[in-house]
Structures are given as C-alpha cells and as structure tokens.
Amino acid sequence: DAKTTQPNSMESNEEEPVHLPCNHSTISGTDYIHWYRQLPSQGPEYVIHGLTSNVNNRMASLAIAEDRKSSTLILHRATLRDAAVYYCILRFADNYGQNFVFGPGTRLSVLP
Amino acid sequence: DSGVTQTPKHLITATGQRVTLRCSPRSGDLSVYWYQQSLDQGLQFLIQYYNGEERAKGNILERFSAQQFPDLHSELNLSSLELGDSALYFCASSVGGGAATNEKLFFGSGTQLSVL
Numbered sequence: 548d549a550k551t552t553q554p555n556s557m558e559s560n561e562e563e564p565v566h567l568p569c570n571h572s573t574i575s576g577t578d579y580i581h582w583y584r585q586l587p588s589q590g591p592e593y594v595i596h597g598l599t600s601n602v603n604n605r606m607a608s609l610a611i612a613e614d615r616k617s618s619t620l621i622l623h624r625a626t627l628r629d630a631a632v633y634y635c636i637l638r639f640a641d642n643y644g645q646n647f648v649f650g651p652g653t654r655l656s657v658l659p
Numbered sequence: 660d661s662g663v664t665q666t667p668k669h670l671i672t673a674t675g676q677r678v679t680l681r682c683s684p685r686s687g688d689l690s691v692y693w694y695q696q697s698l699d700q701g702l703q704f705l706i707q708y709y710n711g712e713e714r715a716k717g718n719i720l721e722r723f724s725a726q727q728f729p730d731l732h733s734e735l736n737l738s739s740l741e742l743g744d745s746a747l748y749f750c751a752s753s754v755g756g757g758a759a760t761n762e763k764l765f766f767g768s769g770t771q772l773s774v775l
Contacts, residue, residue: 579760590749590766638760649702
C-alpha cells in the first residue's frame, strides 16, 4: 500500500506558483521521495526526487521537511500544460527489488 | 518521448479471448514493469522483470502472465478476458533491478484495452 498522503485535488491560476504537499510520516532513513506526474492520456513521467536536501531541476523544486515526514513539490509558475495528476511516492529498498506504489495522487487544475 | 515503446496503442476484443501486449524498454534498461490503470482502481503495479527474470509481483491475476525475452522486450499476456479487464496497461523501464532507491521509471504511452 502507498505510504504517502496527498490531497485529492488542487487548483491554481496560470503563472502563479503551486505547492503540492505530501505526507509520509512512516518514511525510513533510506527511503527516497519521488514525484511523478501523469498528463491526460499519457503515461506517468518523472518529475523530481530527493532524500534529505531540497532539490531543484528544470521542471520543479522539491522541499523536504527537516524530519522528512513531509515534502512539497513546487511548480514555480504554473502553465496550462502542468494540469495533471501528481504522484508522491516513497522508494523503499528490499532484497527482491521493489516496485513503485502509486496512490491516487493530486489532480492539479490550472485556470487561465 | 520516454524511449519506451508499447504496441498496440489500442486493442478491442471480446470476453473470453486472449491478447498479448508488447513493450520495448529504453535502450540499456534491464527492468520492465507492467501497470494497469482503470478509472476506479488507479495505477496498479502488476509485475516486474529484470534481465529476463521475474523480480517483483503485485496485484496480477492468475489469468495474466508476463515474460521478458533475451532482447529485453516484454510481453503481457491476458487470457479469459472479462469486461473488468478493460483498462490502460502501461509498461515502464528502469536501468537497474529496482533495488536502488533513487532509480527512475520511464513509462510508455500505454495500450488501451477494451473488452466488449
């Protein structure tokens, strides 16, 4: 079962920043936090991941709480193309390999 | 373009039939993952293969099976199809076996299966 909790939906205005929260209170020390998004009629795509420190890439920023029990995906300026379902996932290690467990995610709507 | 190729894009078939979905991973990726996405169930992990061997199993029905071939492409076989099997089936690939917690998945564009 997914070990993350996200709001079902969020709304943003175009050109404004968006903060998508994720709670993962059972995270362990070696779990990575990954974010994926799924645009309409497409497969999920990688957005960003991190372990402890905040991370930035061309798509987004990831802010990780000091206790690592929550994180926030930040889209600095939302565009209409950012409307998608955003999934926050914990990558945990086990001896037999692992699978990504996707929860329901957050459906982001971007208003013009 | 993720580099993961899935065929066919659409498949329409009848109940009781058998179909095969095909996936070619990104060049250099050794793992293939299969996911099912339906409206009421979200994205469900089915199975993972790594370098030809089954690595992890999720909520895969006994009527479903998969394999990964020496050239690393994978096939998902769905048999005795039921109406409820209608869904989007995604394939994803990763470079390693999935044990590395910072490993990324790359998804194909999916196969839409409609069982009538």
